[in-house]
Amino acid sequence: MPESLTRDENAANVPNKSFFITTPIFYVNDAPHIGHAYTEVATDVLARWHRQSGDDTWSLTGTDEHGQKILRTATANGVTPKEWADRLVESAWRPLIDTINISNDDFIRTTDARHEEGVAKFLQKLYDEGHIYAGEFEALYCVGCEEFKPKSEIVDGTGAFEGEKVCAIHSKPLELLQEKNYFFKMSAFQDRLLALYEERPDFVQPASARNEVIAFVQQGLEDLSISRTSFDWGIPIPWDSSHVTYVWFDALLNYATAIGYGSDDEQFARRWPATHIVGKDILRFHAVIWPAMLMAAGVEVPEHVFAHGWLLVGGEKMSKSKLTGIAPNEITDTFGSDAFRYYFMRAISFGHDGSFSWEDLHARYHAELANGFGNLASRVVAMNAKYFGSVMPGAVESEISDEDRAIRELAAAVTAAADEHIERFAVHEAIAAIWQLVDALNGYVQEQQPWALAKDEAQQDRLATVLATATEGLRALAELLHPVIPLATAKLWAALGAEDAIGALAAQPLRSAGQWGRLPAGTPQQPLAVLFPRVESENESK
RNA sequence: GGGGCGUUAGCUCAGUCGGUUAGAGCAAAGGACUCAUAAUCCUUCGGUCGUGGGUUCAAGCCCCACACGCCCUACCA
Numbered sequence: 164m165p166e167s168l169t170r171d172e173n174a175a176n177v178p179n180k181s182f183f184i185t186t187p188i189f190y191v192n193d194a195p196h197i198g199h200a201y202t203e204v205a206t207d208v209l210a211r212w213h214r215q216s217g218d219d220t221w222s223l224t225g226t227d228e229h230g231q232k233i234l235r236t237a238t239a240n241g242v243t244p245k246e247w248a249d250r251l252v253e254s255a256w257r258p259l260i261d262t263i264n265i266s267n268d269d270f271i272r273t274t275d276a277r278h279e280e281g282v283a284k285f286l287q288k289l290y291d292e293g294h295i296y297a298g299e300f301e302a303l304y305c306v307g308c309e310e311f312k313p314k315s316e317i318v319d320g321t322g323a324f325e326g327e328k329v330c331a332i333h334s335k336p337l338e339l340l341q342e343k344n345y346f347f348k349m350s351a352f353q354d355r356l357l358a359l360y361e362e363r364p365d366f367v368q369p370a371s372a373r374n375e376v377i378a379f380v381q382q383g384l385e386d387l388s389i390s391r392t393s394f395d396w397g398i399p400i401p402w403d404s405s406h407v408t409y410v411w412f413d414a415l416l417n418y419a420t421a422i423g424y425g426s427d428d429e430q431f432a433r434r435w436p437a438t439h440i441v442g443k444d445i446l447r448f449h450a451v452i453w454p455a456m457l458m459a460a461g462v463e464v465p466e467h468v469f470a471h472g473w474l475l476v477g478g479e480k481m482s483k484s485k486l487t488g489i490a491p492n493e494i495t496d497t498f499g500s501d502a503f504r505y506y507f508m509r510a511i512s513f514g515h516d517g518s519f520s521w522e523d524l525h526a527r528y529h530a531e532l533a534n535g536f537g538n539l540a541s542r543v544v545a546m547n548a549k550y551f552g553s554v555m556p557g558a559v560e561s562e563i564s565d566e567d568r569a570i571r572e573l574a575a576a577v578t579a580a581a582d583e584h585i586e587r588f589a590v591h592e593a594i595a596a597i598w599q600l601v602d603a604l605n606g607y608v609q610e611q612q613p614w615a616l617a618k619d620e621a622q623q624d625r626l627a628t629v630l631a632t633a634t635e636g637l638r639a640l641a642e643l644l645h646p647v648i649p650l651a652t653a654k655l656w657a658a659l660g661a662e663d664a665i666g667a668l669a670a671q672p673l674r675s676a677g678q679w680g681r682l683p684a685g686t687p688q689q690p691l692a693v694l695f696p697r698v699e700s701e702n703e704s705k
Numbered sequence: 706g707g708g709g710c711g712u713u714a715g716c717u718c719a720g721u722c723g724g725u726u727a728g729a730g731c732a733a734a735g736g737a738c739u740c741a742u743a744a745u746c747c748u749u750c751g752g753u754c755g756u757g758g759g760u761u762c763a764a765g766c767c768c769c770a771c772a773c774g775c776c777c778u779a780c781c782a
Binding site: 187192375378442445446518522529541592595612613 | 730732742
């Protein structure tokens with residue numbers, strides 16, 4: 164045990180450890196679906212966990228608003244790109260944050276002045292220090308689209324164009340054209356990146372993602388074209404205003420500009436480096452390009468880049484074109500934001516792909532939230548009301564049994580286990596650990612039969628002890644589950660009268676949630692409304 | 706073509722360094738109980754671990770091949 168003592172002491176000696184966590188910034192042209200919401204929720208659970216644990220936490224999300232696609236859509240709708248972005252941010256992306264109850268500390272838009280200024284400074288620094296050079300960019304150009312085409316929009320021609328590459332939209336041959344671009348010397352960082360992955364095995368997580376990144380970099384890195392001249396909706400290149408910045412180079416910098424890169428050195432020093440939570444599709448940008456950019460600028464690389472998996476619907480990646488895209492409010496309107504958060508965090512192993520189905524959501528909602536946690540809270544609070552006039556009963560020392568001690572030990576054990584799991588980004592395992600306490604308490608109440616004790620005058624002390632144990636268990640659960648299901652735990656906290664007795668729920672030190680006897684005997688309680696009302700199964704799609 | 710991941714109970718998934726009778730939840734069946742959201746608790750049922758080889762005293766786990774599925778291969782969480 165001396166080892167764990169040493170670790171605890173070290174932790175105690177580093178108060179207010181910084182924890183800066185980010186979601187990707189979302190491309191405003193997309194319609195928010197549960198995949199976006201999944202990323203947001205996972206990041207939020209981690210942020211809330213660290214914040215409630217006393218870490219100096221900062222969580223960031225936002226939107227990516229530059230690029231040709233947005234310019235094109237805006238023009239088609241007869242508005243400026245900025246107006247278009249404003250509209251989508253206000254109608255779609257900020258509402259998403261509310262829909263799933265995200266506690267972000269900041270929301271950055273790549274059209275914010277702070278961002279555009281920071282990007283310009285970053286670019287200038289790299290240019291001045293020789294990391295950027297002018298070169299010729301050669302790519303396939305579609306006359307119909309009037310733009311260079313990314314690979315995803317290039318297909319093999321058929322019929323008259325057999326053997327040629329054609330535009331996916333116009334089905335006409337593409338021309339090989341050149342334009343002057345500025346390039347970032349990313350290839351120069353290949354060895355340093357490989358050394359980084361080697362020296363810090365937890366830099367890219369999970370291990371499967373790390374393997375992919377290493378394999379990719381080992382194939383050899385090319386320099387990255389970071390400017391465009393064919394359109395103007397972007398951040399101008401500081402030394403050559405005929406170019407705008409490549410959208411990814413711009414977008415990645417949000418993580419730095421949001422916390423004061425180039426403008427507020429104190430804030431930047433306090434927050435950086437970040438932990439980035441990303442979908443596995445954009446892993447490469449975060450695990451290769453982004454650290455290379457930072458190395459060039461002489462800035463520390465991120466703490467971690469964690470790539471989560473896809474939500475699968477019917478065994479396939481969710482997609483709008485296959486009509487499997489689901490809007491978050493389709494779920495929250497019926498089940499609520501807590502259920503949304505709980506379901507995706509619990510049912511899916513974080514870092515792996517996971518299956519979504521309405522049946523599974525419905526089943527887990529009832530079995531785990533309504534019947535498990537919700538009903539436990541309901542029965543305990545009701546018995547406190549019925550047998551003790553709605554006050555917290557006091558445990559009687561001589562009546563404390565092995566069963567009570569087992570609950571206390573379990574509470575301490577699951578608290579420690581959950582914290583370790585969160586540290587490893589194993590959100591699903593953290594929740595599973597906490598749920599052991601939910602199940603144990605339901606079993607405990609069942610075995611101790613407080614309703615039978617209540618019928619015997621001689622058993623009043625034991626009755627008080629049993630309900631005190633059960634209620635303290637609820638107190639611990641409210642604290643432990645608050646990062647995941649903030650609304651339900653707040654309702655429970657209010658019913659327990661805990662806010663007046665020991666303070667706000669979000670202020671309860673999470674790593675001490677397992678400590679017993681925190682809720683004083685005699686604390687007045689309030690009736691508890693049903694936390695997770697049953698939902699009749701209806702027109703659920705298969 | 707190159708690469709990553711996966712294939713374990715009806716369903717969704719765990720399975721650590723190779724080590725005894727392969728686990729959980731849900732679903733299904735039976736029983737107990739009545740404080741509670743017809744909730745809870747107990748019991749039972751259920752698996753030739755994708756296929757074929759190999760290494761080993763011992764393989765779900767390591768090696769080889771194959772099959773199937775998903776994904777990446779330079780601007781979609």
